[in-house]
Amino acid sequence: MAGQKxxxxxxxxxxxxxxxxxxVTGARAVPIYQTTSYVFEDTDKAAQLFELKxxxxxxxxxxxxxxxxxxxxxxxxxxxxxxxxxxxxxxxxLNVMMTLLDPGDEIVTSSHLYGGTTTQFVHTFRKLGLKAxxxxxxxxxxxxxxITPRTRLLYGETIGNPRGSVLDIEPLxxxxxxxxxxxxxxxxFATPYLCRPMDWGADVVVHSATKFIGGHGSSIAGVLxxxxxxxxxxxxxxxxxxxxxxxxxxxxxxxxxxxxxxxRAVTLRDTGGALSPFNxxxxxxxxxxxxxxxxxxxxxxxxxxxxxxxxxxxxWVAYAGLADNPYHALAQKYTPKGPGAVFTFGIKAGNxxxxxxxxxxxxxxxxxxxxxxxxxxxxxxxxxxxxxxxxDSELEQAGIDGGMIRLSIGLETxxxxxxxLEQALQATSA
Amino acid sequence: MGSRTSLASDVSMNSLLSxxxxxIYQDPGLIRTVLSTTKTIAIVGLSxxxxxxxxxxxxxxxxxxxxxxxxxxRADVILGEKSYPDLMTIPEPVDMVNVFRQPDECVEVAKQxxxxxxxxxxxxxxxxxxxxxxxxxxxGLNVVMDRCVKIEHGRYSGSLHWVxxxxxxxxxxxxxxxx
Numbered sequence: 001m002a003g004q005k006x007x008x009x010x011x012x013x014x015x016x017x018x019x020x021x022x023x024v025t026g027a028r029a030v031p032i033y034q035t036t037s038y039v040f041e042d043t044d045k046a047a048q049l050f051e052l053k054x055x056x057x058x059x060x061x062x063x064x065x066x067x068x069x070x071x072x073x074x075x076x077x078x079x080x081x082x083x084x085x086x087x088x089x090x091x092x093x094l095n096v097m098m099t100l101l102d103p104g105d106e107i108v109t110s111s112h113l114y115g116g117t118t119t120q121f122v123h124t125f126r127k128l129g130l131k132a133x134x135x136x137x138x139x140x141x142x143x144x145x146x147i148t149p150r151t152r153l154l155y156g157e158t159i160g161n162p163r164g165s166v167l168d169i170e171p172l173x174x175x176x177x178x179x180x181x182x183x184x185x186x187x188x189f190a191t192p193y194l195c196r197p198m199d200w201g202a203d204v205v206v207h208s209a210t211k212f213i214g215g216h217g218s219s220i221a222g223v224l225x226x227x228x229x230x231x232x233x234x235x236x237x238x239x240x241x242x243x244x245x246x247x248x249x250x251x252x253x254x255x256x257x258x259x260x261x262x263x264r265a266v267t268l269r270d271t272g273g274a275l276s277p278f279n280x281x282x283x284x285x286x287x288x289x290x291x292x293x294x295x296x297x298x299x300x301x302x303x304x305x306x307x308x309x310x311x312x313x314x315x316w317v318a319y320a321g322l323a324d325n326p327y328h329a330l331a332q333k334y335t336p337k338g339p340g341a342v343f344t345f346g347i348k349a350g351n352x353x354x355x356x357x358x359x360x361x362x363x364x365x366x367x368x369x370x371x372x373x374x375x376x377x378x379x380x381x382x383x384x385x386x387x388x389x390x391x392d393s394e395l396e397q398a399g400i401d402g403g404m405i406r407l408s409i410g411l412e413t414x415x416x417x418x419x420x421l422e423q424a425l426q427a428t429s430a
Numbered sequence: 431m432g433s434r435t436s437l438a439s440d441v442s443m444n445s446l447l448s449x450x451x452x453x454i455y456q457d458p459g460l461i462r463t464v465l466s467t468t469k470t471i472a473i474v475g476l477s478x479x480x481x482x483x484x485x486x487x488x489x490x491x492x493x494x495x496x497x498x499x500x501x502x503x504r505a506d507v508i509l510g511e512k513s514y515p516d517l518m519t520i521p522e523p524v525d526m527v528n529v530f531r532q533p534d535e536c537v538e539v540a541k542q543x544x545x546x547x548x549x550x551x552x553x554x555x556x557x558x559x560x561x562x563x564x565x566x567x568x569x570g571l572n573v574v575m576d577r578c579v580k581i582e583h584g585r586y587s588g589s590l591h592w593v594x595x596x597x598x599x600x601x602x603x604x605x606x607x608x609x
Contacts, residue, residue: 063594
């Protein structure tokens with residue numbers, strides 16, 4: 001019936017949200033609009049589009065029909081009011097920062113972050129006149145103590161890379177809101193299927209869509225999303241007149257879309273990290289099977305973690321799905337279906353750094369590479385790759401055990417993964 | 431639209447109203463019926479300044495084919511249309527009264543909307559006044575409150591989709607839009 005309200009389920013929205021078959025072709029799959037630009041109806045309409053008085057396609061650096069289908073679909077899955085897709089996850093989080101922060105502003109962030117994010121928050125921030133305060137995320141007091149009058153947002157990862165800590169989103173969102181600032185969460189490892197941070201009070205979510213969302217290791221991509229619930233009416237960069245847009249006040253003009261409209265019409269326009277239409281198409285294919293894949297990812301991850309946990313050559317396993325993990329209770333609250341499929345473990349050996357190298361080189365099915373969230377199982381040994389220049393004592397300072405191995409568990413036959421890990425552990429010196 | 435068989439959930443975000451009040455003043459079916467049957471919209475508080483939200487909305491509605499009538503005592507002509515000091519002085523029928531004024535001014539606007547025989551009173555985002563709403567409802571007007579007419583139109587016509595927003599319109603039917 002007209003006007004009937006129905007809240008469609010997650011799986012239905014994975015397949016249908018953001019795309020209605022068009023009247024001309026009726027194409028069922030989302031078409032790839034591989035075009036840079038769009039013919040305007042007339043000069044008047046063109047002017048109105050540029051002034052943001054009409055919503056429509058302008059230029060693929062700003063928006064594109066295939067990208068829009070991806071954006072609306074992921075927004076629906078995250079329970080967000082909208083999304084802006086970007087060329088990578090790094091571009092998504094930088095877009096959020098550039099949209100919300102002015103030079104001199106600060107953020108307080110969890111220190112349990114992807115290394116590339118830490119580098120962005122230290123070095124690129126310095127060039128932009130921004131400052132990040134890093135805190136151990138496990139105690140709320142640490143966050144509260146680091147907040148200053150210049151703090152404009154709090155930041156953390158739902159499941160921290162690489163140690164697998166689970167962020168306690170709900171009290172953190174309350175702390176942020178008590179200071180009238182938003183909580184921004186990178187939810188890459190969880191995906192909207194395992195955890196929806198906005199349901200717990202997070203205001204902005206970012207993803208590296210390269211990972212489980214795309215799901216097949218084919219495309220670099222990112223996305224930022226807004227809940228539409230944070231009150232930006234007194235938040236300077238969203239509420240104040242914007243000189244980059246004829247002194248437009250984004251909050252006053254676009255209401256709860258103010259942040260997203262500015263992220264697109266100013267930040268994305270000016271910094272250029274737009275997602276390609278073809279990559280958006282591949283991400284859409286990924287989203288259509290997200291729930292099915294994630295169920296299988298976490299099932300395999302749990303089996304692998306339990307196998308390693310009981311193995312004599314394994315010193316420790318950092319997976320919140322294990323009952324003795326310090327984050328197990330948080331994982332049960334925030335990711336009841338399973339805390340993702342990326343985790344680390346340590347090899348028990350006289351020379352762990354050498355043992356780690358031997359282990360990686362003995363694997364047969366796990367791909368040795370610098371990514372996570374592929375349909376295939378992946379492995380990396382930080383001490384011999386991303387952190388190879390560090391001495392043993394420097395590795396310790398960075399919280400990286402010389403024998404630490406990071407796994408991203410794929411969709412292969414479970415017994416084959418266990419077989420591969422077993423034979424590689426056997427080939428590793430004690 | 432309106433009478434077509436279709437499913438649509440509504441956007442629940444960022445409203446000052448309670449769930450129950452939203453059911454009354456932000457009902458998707460009501461909003462779609464209003465947007466599809468309205469032709470003439472008097473915009474109370476329409477600003478002549480191009481950077482103001484009301485000017486954005488007026489421009490948008492004009493382009494979408496609605497006739498707009500500015501109501502602003504401090505302007506003569508806005509967006510090419512003669513501006514009137516209040517609703518009572520408009521010499522032609524008005525379907526919708528769209529309000530960009532402070533909540534405490536809405537009771538008077540509601541009374542005038544009833545007097546001129548408007549069919550809908552629409553209070554913009556963050557403009558909430560239950561007394562005004564009741565006055566209009568009791569006289570048989572449709573009332574929408576704490577919603578933006580441009581955003582709602584963009585959502586149901588599908589144009590908000592082009593800027594990555596969650597329209598919450600889900601359908602496997604070819605060309606499904608609501609107007």
